[in-house]
Amino acid sequence: MADQNRDGFTLQYQAVSDKREIILQVKDLTVEYVTDDEVAKAVNHVSFELRSGSTLGLVGETGAGKTTIAKAVLGVLPDVSARICGGEILFNGSDLLELSEMEMQKIRGNQISMIFQDPMTALNPTMKIGDQIKEAIMLHEKLSHAEGEKRAVDMLEMVGIPGERYSDYPHQFSGGMKQRVVIAIALACKPQLLIADEPTTALDVTIQAQVLDMMMKLKMELGTSVIMITHDLGIIAETCDYVAVIYSGEVVECGTSEDIFDYASHPYTVGLFASLPSRSGKGERLKPIKGMMPDPADLPEGCPFAERCPCPEKQCFSTKPEYLHLSDTHIVKCCKRWERQ
Amino acid sequence: MAKYILKRVLWLIVIVLAVSVVIFSLMFIIDGDPARSILSVNASQEDIDALRDKLGLNDPYWVQLVRFLKQTFLEFDIGTSYRTRKPVLTEIFERIGYTLTIASVSTFVATVLGIYLGVVAATNQYSWKDNTAIFLSLFCVSMPEFWFALMLVSIFALQLGWLPPLGIDSWKSYILPCISCLVGGTANIARQTRSSMLGEIRQDYITTAKAKGQTKEKIITRHALKNSLIPVITVIGSLFGTQLGGSVVVEQIFSIPGVGSYMMTAIGFRDYPAVRGGVLVIAICFSAVILLIDIVYVLVDPRFSERYNNQ
The missing domain is CATH 3.40.50.300 (P-loop containing nucleotide triphosphate hydrolases)
Known part of the structure; x- marks a missing residue:
């Protein structure tokens, strides 16, 4: 089943059965x-x-x-x-x-939009959270200010924050609530x-x-x-x-x-x-x-994981490993010729 | 918030009281005799003693201090100038217009110019624009005000003859004094804006704004600028406060009859009521400006409102 791919990155690894584009x-x-x-x-x-x-x-x-x-x-x-x-x-x-x-x-x-790691710093502290959502909407859709505001309220409610909190500032929210706002911003334009x-x-x-x-x-x-x-x-x-x-x-x-x-x-x-x-190994380290x-x-010449690998081989330190197809969907980048057990 | 403001106003009273005691004591300690200044050099010792008695200058320190405080804070009477024999307050109000005009115009221009330069420098970090702005602002901060004022007079008034060298005749007379006052302030504001802006544009919420698809210009104006203004406002406020006291040097050089030059003359003449009155007015104005800054903080950054409420 293992099939080594020589040119490294032109990969067709995903399920053939997955017909989604x-x-x-x-x-x-x-x-x-x-x-x-x-x-x-x-x-x-x-x-x-x-x-x-x-x-x-x-x-x-x-x-x-x-x-x-x-x-x-x-x-x-x-x-x-x-x-x-x-x-x-x-x-x-x-x-x-x-x-x-x-x-x-x-x-x-x-x-394309993005949700960031730290909700504590991802929001502008001096801008109403509703306006921060509205900004994302207004940038991409031609709406009047009132419509934009309404959409922002809808987004807030969609992420489980009452619409009345539109005019609140980030410091009035907990971390989880802030992350909801960040998510609302990210999803505002679908x-x-x-x-x-x-x-x-x-x-x-x-x-x-x-x-x-x-x-x-x-x-x-x-x-x-x-x-x-x-x-x-x-x-x-x-x-x-x-x-x-x-x-x-x-x-x-x-x-x-x-x-x-x-x-x-x-x-x-x-x-x-x-x-x-x-869960089973109670008390184990x-x-x-x-x-x-x-x-x-300062990347090593060979496999970047060789130094930490429990079972490295000589070639691991000198040559870059290439992709190995373990199945239609599964690839691995390792010098060893793994087989799926 | 209202409670906070009330508290600050009460503090203002304490500060003004303290300033009064300090300035009274300073004037008491320093050498010189107002009676001699009033009566001219040739006056006899008897005349001088008689006048000192009349002005109450022979009383002990405590008696004079209490009398001064009682007059000022209970009777709201700052007194009459020894030199001109006019009420000090009237005289200050006649002059404060000049000082206020120069202070307002130069602070306003310094704010607009300083923030603009600071933003340009920060958004073009390490480029020639940034380097030029840093060099210029360092130069302007380090340059003595009096030297710059004299240079302006010598070039624009004396050599080119474009603007009047002294006095106040028309709006043109304000140009050179305002420029001399605003150069240092502009540089200070630009430096503060640059450094606080540089801190803000590395914040995560800037990346969030970018990820929304916002343009670079709007990210700076809508997001970064407002957040970087707090320290800048402090600089602007203290600049304005200082200038309200009258930029003594500039008023002297351009012979502007403002509060600063009034105080200078009063000190030379040992005109106690005028000095005390002037200092009091300046102290009150300065405290009011500081209070105003605190209120502006809340408008810019809503987190301050909560901080105030918790105090």
Whole structure:
């Protein structure tokens, strides 16, 4: 079943049975952060696809490049330091990297929008929350101010905040409520693609479930496709159809949720699952993955995970691994010739 | 909020009282005799003593202080100038118009210009625009006001003859004094705007605005600017407050009959009521401006209203 793919990134891994059209296709995306004395390779030849109406999880530890990928798709990388060195981001067939800033402004918040990690800082502290939602609507739709206001009230109520709170300011809301406002802003123009960058990380556990449930309900209602960025495998299991495991700016394993959860093959993915606390092993120590992710400014020659791999081979330190197809939907980037057990 | 303002007004009374005591004591301590100034140099010692008695200057410190405070705060009478024999308040009100005009115009222009320059510098960080703005503002902050005023007079009034060098005849007479007053303020405001703007444009809510599809210009004007204004308002307020006291140097150089030059003359003459009255008016104006700033904070940043209410 294993079939090695030699050219690395032209991947046709998704289920043949999934007939939904591809809405977003990221091909060979490479992003660097340039500072005075070093170049950090944050995203290295990342490719993935997202089908309309589905949810793709990007999972990986902090600093793996997940947020950079998301910001690159939306075109909101900091223009001073970040540099997109190559690749294509095809959204509905057109390359977003080729579009002008003006054209991108029409897409942002309208067809693609994003929910940010920290609701505490994602809202403008001196602007009424209703106006912040209204702003997103007015930018993309020709409405009178009264209509825009009404739509903003509707959005507030849709995310479970009473419309009377339109004129309140962010500091009058709790973290969970703020995240609802952020979600309302993101969904205000019914986007085709929603990028959720760790939408629940900054919230406490009781609120996390509420916010996730709400997001998923709205996603179903609006038919939005979602990229869910998280380091929480539980959230992935609950919400995602497809999963891409990101390590050191690369997709190291990718497949349907079943592929990843039942047949995890890359030693990093295996390590991620092993490091979760288990319900049965009471009192056992957690099994962390030893070591640190390589410095993006100084990437190793071979496999970026070789240093931390429990079973590395000689070639792992010298040659970059290539993608290996384990099934129609499941690929892994590892030198070993894995078989799905 | 109303409670907060009331509290601040009560504080204002305390501050004005304290300022009165301090200025009275200072004038008491410093050398010089108003009676001698009033009577001219050739007056006999008897005449001087008689006048000192009449003015109550021979009484002990405490008696004089209490009399002054009672007069000022219970009878609301600041007194009559020794020099001109006119009520001090009338004299100050005759002059405060000039000072107010210069202070308002120069603060207004400095605000508009300073904020504009600061925003341009911040949004073009490390470009030539930014570097020029930084260099110019550093130069203007460091430059002594009197030197700049003299340069203006020598170039625009004396050499080119475009504008009058001194006095107040028409609106043209205000131009040079206003420019001398506003240069330092503009530079200060620009520097403050730049640094606080640089802090704001890195905030997450700016990325949120960008993700909505907002244009760069609107992100700056609608989002970043308002949030970066708090420290700038503080600078503007203290600039205006200082100038209300009359920019002494500028008023002297341009011979403007404002509050600043009135105070200068009064101090030289040991005209106690005029000095005290002037300082009191300035202290009240300054405190009022500071209170106004606190109120403006709430208009700009709603979080302040809650902070005030919790106090």
